[in-house]
Amino acid sequence: MPHLLVTGGAGFIGTNYLYAHATQHPEDTLCVVDALHYAACLNNLQPLIDSGRITFIQADICDKTLMQQLLADEDIDVIVNFAAHTHVDRSITDPAPFVRNNVAGTTALLEAAVAVFVDGKRGGRFHQISTDEVYGSLRLDEVPWDEAQPLQPNSPYAASKAAAEHFVCAFARTYGLEVTLTRCSNNYGPYQHPEKLIPKALDCLLHGHPVPVYGDGLQRRDWIYVSDHCRGIDLVLSYGQPGAVYNLGASCELTNRELLQALYAALCAIFAKRPELVARFPESFAVRAAPFAKVIQSAADRKGHDRRYSLNCTKAAAELGFCPQIGLEQGLSQCVLWYIEHENWRQNLI
Numbered sequence: 001m002p003h004l005l006v007t008g009g010a011g012f013i014g015t016n017y018l019y020a021h022a023t024q025h026p027e028d029t030l031c032v033v034d035a036l037h038y039a040a041c042l043n044n045l046q047p048l049i050d051s052g053r054i055t056f057i058q059a060d061i062c063d064k065t066l067m068q069q070l071l072a073d074e075d076i077d078v079i080v081n082f083a084a085h086t087h088v089d090r091s092i093t094d095p096a097p098f099v100r101n102n103v104a105g106t107t108a109l110l111e112a113a114v115a116v117f118v119d120g121k122r123g124g125r126f127h128q129i130s131t132d133e134v135y136g137s138l139r140l141d142e143v144p145w146d147e148a149q150p151l152q153p154n155s156p157y158a159a160s161k162a163a164a165e166h167f168v169c170a171f172a173r174t175y176g177l178e179v180t181l182t183r184c185s186n187n188y189g190p191y192q193h194p195e196k197l198i199p200k201a202l203d204c205l206l207h208g209h210p211v212p213v214y215g216d217g218l219q220r221r222d223w224i225y226v227s228d229h230c231r232g233i234d235l236v237l238s239y240g241q242p243g244a245v246y247n248l249g250a251s252c253e254l255t256n257r258e259l260l261q262a263l264y265a266a267l268c269a270i271f272a273k274r275p276e277l278v279a280r281f282p283e284s285f286a287v288r289a290a291p292f293a294k295v296i297q298s299a300a301d302r303k304g305h306d307r308r309y310s311l312n313c314t315k316a317a318a319e320l321g322f323c324p325q326i327g328l329e330q331g332l333s334q335c336v337l338w339y340i341e342h343e344n345w346r347q348n349l350i
Ligand SMILES: NC(=O)c1ccc[n+]([C@@H]2O[C@H](COP(=O)([O-])OP(=O)(O)OC[C@H]3O[C@@H](n4cnc5c(N)ncnc54)[C@H](O)[C@@H]3O)[C@@H](O)[C@H]2O)c1
Pocket: 007, 008, 009, 010, 011, 012, 013, 014, 033, 034, 035, 036, 037, 038, 039, 040, 041, 059, 060, 061, 062, 081, 082, 083, 084, 085, 086, 087, 101, 105, 129, 130, 131, 132, 161, 183, 184, 185, 186, 187, 188, 193
């Protein structure tokens, strides 16, 4: 019976992961650590805490002594490290918290893992959640990245995630720690902090404010529904080769403009089916079915903005049977419905 330590579990992907894992693996125990920084929402986890399905501890992964004690006391044999600062724009204005939490935090957790799993001869796996942003930026005429591509991060956020990866690999090589890594593309779905593109755009669309679009809006990203990412992580934990890196993406590459157009179409389709939404959101662009060109507004581009991310995921497909199940239309529709039904959740966070 695996005993998991899930860090950053009160954030967007961690929350989704915990609900999915708790249901799909009822035999596993789940210990959750989160420092409850600004992007966290402990309320997300309350049903899991109340039902005794998870044990929640407010703690910082930088606290090596506490992490080591937790690993020992809770009999942990799998660490899934989601904990990080994640907003690229914040990393540009203030990189230091990204070095502290993403690099030093991961390193402290690795040291705790070595002390208990390797030195303590208990055995155990360290799984690092990483991102496609570590690869840098692709031109349109270049093929998608596979896992052998060198890391060439551009933003301070991506640099901190790449540095964390290097420490994970160094700990595997130097101390014999068993590790796996996943590099995933852009996630969307329930519980995402309102500073991120999709929740932010939805908020604008629902309240009749034009959606700010960086530069020409032609930056390309691959979009994966968060439940598909979570399933990919569990496939790696079950079947991934120790020491291996796996790309997890959905082969759903869109420019930011295309993504926003699809999001607006999903919102309009939901308003068309649910006339009661007009009274709840009278200012929404969807009420007037405004043309797409009227609902977006150009904003100054992000400094050093990467042009394109694209992943080759054939390794995860061949070795793990990884195959995303939620297409863009379905995913956006589910996502829009969730944010409409959880309007208060978002307001409490802002
Ligand atoms: N969101 C995406 O599209 C995406 C894509 C690929 C990879 N990732 C990676 O997935 C992970 C989770 O991303 P997210 O979008 O859920 O982020 P998020 O910002 O929503 O949540 C991160 C969580 O980590 C916690 N945390 C931060 N520093 C901590 C520390 N020192 N100790 C304990 N907890 C700490 C925060 O309180 C927060 O709850 C990150 O490692 C991120 O790099 C995200």
